Structure formats: C-alpha cells, structure tokens
Amino acid sequence: MPKDGGIGASSKRREDIRFLSGTGQYTDDINLHGQAYAYFLRSDVAHGKINGIDTSAAEGMPGVLRVFTAKDFDGVGGIPCGWQITSIDGQPMQEPKHPILAEGKVRHVGDPIAVVVAESLAQARDAAEAIMPDIEDLPAVMDMKAAVQEGAPKVHDDLTSNLCYDWGFVEDNREAVDQAIKDAAHVTTLELVNNRMVANPMEPRVAVGDYAAHSGESTLYTTSQNPHVIRLLMGAFVLGIPEHKLRVVAPDVGGGFGTKIFHYAEEAFCTFAAKQLRRPVKWTSSRSEAFMSDAHGRDHVTKIELALDADNNFTALRTETYANMGAYLSTFAPSVPTWLHGTLMAGNYKTPLIYVNVKAVFTNTVPVDAYRGAGRPEATFQLERVVDKAARELGVDPIALRRQNFITEFPYATPVAVEYDTGDYHATMDKVLEVSDHAGFEARAAESKKNGKLRGYGIAHYIEACGIAPSNLVGQLGARAGLYESATVRVNATGGIVVMTGSHSHGQGHETTFAQVISEMIGIDADQVEIVHGDTARTPMGMGTYGSRSIAVGGSAMVRAAEKIINKAKKIAAHLMEASEGDIELKDGAFTVAGTDKSVAWGDVTLAAYVPHNYPLEDIEPGLEETAFYDPANFTYPSGGYACEVEVDEETGRVEVMGFTAADDFGNVINPMIVEGQVHGGLAQGIGQALWENCAYDEDGQLISASYMDYAMPRSTDLPMFKVDHSCVTPCTHNPLGVKGCGEAGAIGSPPAVINAVIDALHRGGYDVPHINMPASPDRVWAAMQGAKANMGAAQPAARSTDTAEGRSV
CATH class of the missing domain: 3.30.365.10 (Aldehyde oxidase/xanthine dehydrogenase, molybdopterin binding domain)
Structure with missing residues (x-):
C-alpha cells in the first residue's frame, strides 16, 4: 500500500x-481600485464589409470613458498563430491577420467591431447599443468543400483562396497506399463528420488589465491554461511589451478543456486599454458571448478507407479530411488536424501503410482550435468506426478483428512517424470485457427486448499522444515555441x-x-x-x-x-x-x-x-x-479499451446509455482518485459529443445553437455510473515517473464506443444502418431506422442471427 x-x-x-x-479566487473575483468595464460590440452578420462605424452617440453617454474601434490599434500586431503547416507543394500555409477588432470586414457572427469602456458594465452595455455600424452584407462561406471551389467568396480578400493548407502525410507512402487499396481483398469505406463543439467550461473567460505608470509595468489577470505563453505572445507579437514589464496571472480557473489555451483579443484589449486610460479595465464574458467568441472544437468531414487482405489483416489506410479553421487561425489551430491527428492514425493496429490528407479551410465561423483530446479524438473516431464497419461487412466479430491486428511488440515504429514505447492492448481489451461483464450481455439484451428496447454493445480501443515533444522535433513540424x-x-x-x-x-x-x-x-x-x-x-x-x-x-x-x-x-x-x-x-x-x-x-x-x-x-x-x-525525448502513449451499452427506443429513436466501462493504461498512477475523476469528466464530454452536443450554423452563418436552449449539454441524469479501471500498467520508459497522462482519454475513446453501440443495437433489431453521424440524436436515429425500413421495401425488420463467439451479433 x-x-x-x-x-x-x-x-x-x-x-x-x-x-x-x-474561498477560491477566480479572475472575476478580482476587482481593482478605479476599475472600469469593457463591453464588446460584436457582429450579428457572418460576413460583411465595414463601410463605417458611428460611435458619436455612444461617446457622449453617461459613464463612457472611451469607445475603441480598429483605427485605435494602428501599429498594434494581430493575434499570432503558434504553429505553421507546410502544404504538399512545399508552400507555407496561408496566414491572414487576426486583428484585435475587425478591420475592413467582419468574418463571423461574434467578430468584435468596437469596445466601450465605461464606469460600469451597464453603462458600457447601454453605450454599445448606441453604436451604429454600417455593414454591407456579403455571401457567407459555410460549407468547407464549396469554400475551396473556384469562384467561392473569400473570407480574406488578401489570400489566394479559402484553403489554408493542403497537407499530406506521410507523402512517401502515398503511391504505396493507393496501390495497396487497389490490390486489397476487401476495402471498407466510410464518410463521417466529427461535429463542431463548444467547450463550455464552468467559468467563462475573464480578463482584467492593469497598468502601473510609475514603473511602466502591465499586468493581465486572465482565465488561461498557460500564462507564460500568453505573456510571450501578447508581449512580443501584439502589444510590444518587454517580458520583464509584463506580468500575467491566471488564478483559480474553472475548467479549460483546451479553449483557455489560446491568446484571445479580449486579453490584449484589456491590457492595451488599461495603459491608454491609466485605469484597470475588466471584461467578463457572458455565457451567450462565449458561444460566439471562445474557440470551437472538432468540425471535420472525413472519408476513410481501410484495406484488408484475404485473412483480414489490415494492409493500408487512407483518409481525406476537410478541417474547419473558422474565420481566423487560433493559436494552435493548424496543428490539431495535422500533427495531433495524422500521427495517431495507426491507432492500436499494425497497419503497414497509412496516408493522411488534410485540407484546412477558412469559413465565416468562429475559429476552431484544440478541444479536449485535440486531434486524437478525431483520429480515433475515424479509425474505430471504420474497423467496426469492416467487421460487419466481413461478417466477423469486431473484437476478434481488433485483436488480430493489435500491435504486440514494443517499441513499435508506426508508419506515421511516431514510436510507441510501451503498451499491452490485449490486456486492456481483456479488462474492459471483464469489467463490463461482456459475457452477460446477451441476457441483458434479451431483457431489453422484452421491454421493447434494442440493446447494443459497442467496443473501441484508442491510443493517444501526450506531452507533445521534444522541442527540436516539434520545431521541425512547425511549432513556434518550445514544448x-x-x-x-x-x-x-x-x-x-x-x-x-x-x-x-x-x-x-x-x-x-x-x-x-x-x-x-x-x-x-x-x-x-x-x-x-x-x-x-x-x-x-x-x-x-x-x-x-x-x-x-x-x-x-x-x-x-x-x-x-x-x-x-x-x-x-x-x-x-x-x-x-x-x-x-x-x-x-x-x-x-x-x-x-x-x-x-x-x-x-x-x-x-x-x-x-x-x-x-x-x-x-x-x-x-x-x-x-x-524537454521530453518522446510523446507518452496512454491507451485503453472502452465498452458502451445502450438501449434504443424504436418508436422515438431515443438512445439511453445503460453502462460504460473504461479500462485505461496510464502508466504509473500518482493519485488513483484524481485519475478516476479525470476519466469521468472526459467520458461525460465524449458521450455528450456522441449523443447530444452540436454547434450548428445556418447557411447565412448564423449560430443557431448559441445557448443552452439549443446546445444540449449532458446532465448527470443522462449518464450511468461509470466503471473505471486503470490496473493495466505499462510504465512510460522515457520519463522519471513512468507516467503517461490521463486527462483526455475519456473524451477520445468514448465517442466511437457509443456510436458502435448504437449501430449494434440497430442491427440487432434488423435495421441495416452502416453509420450515424454524431450526435446520434433521436431524430437522426429514427430517420436512419426509417431509411433502413425503406431500403428493405418497408418490410417489418426481421430478427438477426447471433454468432456467440465472444457474444456479438454479426
């Protein structure tokens, strides 16, 4: 012990x-002597030319200290991007300026146009309503594939197109992968969407800027996951403040999930305005504001192809992904669909040939960046869904197919440029089947059937890369900072x-x-x-x-x-x-x-x-x-097996999660209780993405899921008691603690486990549904069942036979 x-x-x-x-102290708890309040006027159109902004009425209103527009930031830098990606043709990505306040055009709903600073928040808000922007509507660019077609409206007029970059990895594998797919005994193809997410941390973002005239020192209090990086980016690239004259404080922070990694315009504005006004300036985001100003996550559209030989061994994998960057490049955005995604496409499997293509696209939407897992959930969802679909097409057990193709010898150099140092995927598979009582599933499915429900069992395996490193490698990959x-x-x-x-x-x-x-x-x-x-x-x-x-x-x-x-x-x-x-x-x-x-x-x-x-x-x-x-010598590689059981109501399409088991290998564990809590949180977010959460825009670029009235966050009553196990331990070989990391695993492995379970339930009911995109909402599930009925000539679904080897319907 x-x-x-x-x-x-x-x-x-x-x-x-x-x-x-x-008694915790969050940024919003900080109130400085003489503090003023900032309120941002944000665009209510997705794309438009700014012909003028009339601030005269606002400037004369009670309590107003100053109204800022883009012209007040002459000589101030734009918000920098921290990672550069090079396209297949060797050209660097297109990198537009990201101004503190919109210059010339607005490019997404929520793009800041002007800021009022006043004695009180109410006065600032009232004055912002008196500002009269003259914005000429332009066509909104929303669909990623349409955005890169010839003649599409451009989000940034100074760029050649809306294509940020066209990335291929590993380019030397490309021809071999194409040939392997042509020669394969079987190819499974799947087109899927990784839905756009809003992170929704419990604490919205806050920034308080202060300036000490006697010393020339600026201080920013902010809700950040990395205050030193904010100091570096804001000081060196935006405001030109020497680091020794800039202090950044991130006190207690109520959750981040990635969305508080990045440097935001509001942080730079409050720091800048405090010096201009010689008074502290505070901004606190409302929840509604957060939906259209915090960086979103995911938003990929992918075609994936898995090739297998006559013995069902994986021989090649090819993917083509369109990744939404939104209107501007957020701090780490270019790295998420590339180096944090493409390098994980081997998953737990010894696939000898892999090629990943990613086209990053600018659209008139909120910028997209890292969200819990950042690239690894996207890779895992693609891979684990296509493996399950392949098993169903081949008529083999999906667990057995995974086991057959698991990597078993370590260290293992993948064809996508990373080397796993340790792991035991059979052990985590054994453990998840044991803890989830896989052997008793058929009895539970029979009981569900008596109650008029379809019960499904979904399995997924994942691997992720944590502790991004080493610095000399990520520098070669485009990182503009050490790690x-x-x-x-x-x-x-x-x-x-x-x-x-x-x-x-x-x-x-x-x-x-x-x-x-x-x-x-x-x-x-x-x-x-x-x-x-x-x-x-x-x-x-x-x-x-x-x-x-x-x-x-x-x-x-x-x-x-x-x-x-x-x-x-x-x-x-x-x-x-x-x-x-x-x-x-x-x-x-x-x-x-x-x-x-x-x-x-x-x-x-x-x-x-x-x-x-x-x-x-x-x-x-x-x-x-x-x-x-x-500076680490390598990534760490946590891995695990996840199992989900669901019930589907045939009449409504409603999905209920009946059980969820996570068996993770995190290496050595420092505090088991904290690890369990981290996994619980990740599972809640991953299941939320799979079944409920979805950030949606209409064709005009209006955010139609801009509050909790329309964006369905999971509630505690939606989730079962999770079964979490981390007894499978293969310590990391290259750090002194033998640890691997646990914070994102739950959000990585759970979405495919849930969707696999839903598809399994439908097939057990006789519905031949190959795939359902997330979120698997009742209307989507119901529509998929009706479509399957129509394909069967509207016949009543027949019961499916069951192969009891490992207890799964095939």
Missing part, C-alpha cells in the same frame, strides 16, 4: 477545501518546500499530486509541500497545461529539480556525519550512512544549508534552491 500522501495514494485534493468553501516544462524547488530553512511550476492547474489537482511526488521523494508529509503556479512573476518560464502534459512533463521537471536538491543535501549530510557522500541514503525524511546507525534529519540538513556554521563552504554555496527544465 502507498504511504499516506505519497505516490499511489488516493489523497483528497487539497485545493478542494477552498473551492467547496467558496519543455520547468520547475523551481525551494527548500526553506525549517524543511518546508515550495515548488514553483510552469504548469497550470485548472481542475487537474496539481497542488495535490505534485506534492505527493515530492513527499515520496523526500519522505516528508505532503502538507509540508506548497505548489505555486499560474503567475509569471512567481514561476519559471513554462508552456502551461494541455495535452495531458502536466505530470509527464511538468512533473518530470519538478523531479529533476528535486533530484538536484537531494544531491546537494546529501553533500551537506555527509559533511555533518563525517561520511562519504556516496554512502548517504535518504529515506523517510532522514539521511543515513549506509550500514551504520548514523543519521541526521531532513530538517537538520536544511537548517544547516541556511545557517552554515558547520558547512563545507569550500565545496558548495549556502541555500537549497534548484531549477530544472525538462
């Missing part, structure tokens, strides 16, 4: 004390420890898990360890939290810094005990001399470091504080 507070203990989250007691992480470990004279990390916690529990690691290494109580994050003035330069990188990359940096501390402390202990440094051991908070009863407590050594009366000053300097930067 793990010791209390150490690695492997299910310690309660320390930060929850303040969250549950209402290392940092930590400073400071030991106080009395033995307490402060860890300052470049990672950021917004629900992951870093203040608990990071302390557990240090507790384990030193042998002191976790309560003696404080974790500091989210403030560029107090922490070393770091890349923040996303991509399940915190413990694998940030935790590894912390371990390296702590190792430096321990090595120095051993020198001091050796001096105090007049022993050889090589004989010193640290265990349970005490240094001992191996093979003797000599010992000195941790606190005595730390005191000696700061009160060096008896201290080897000629060898080492006083104090105990070390910093480390960790």
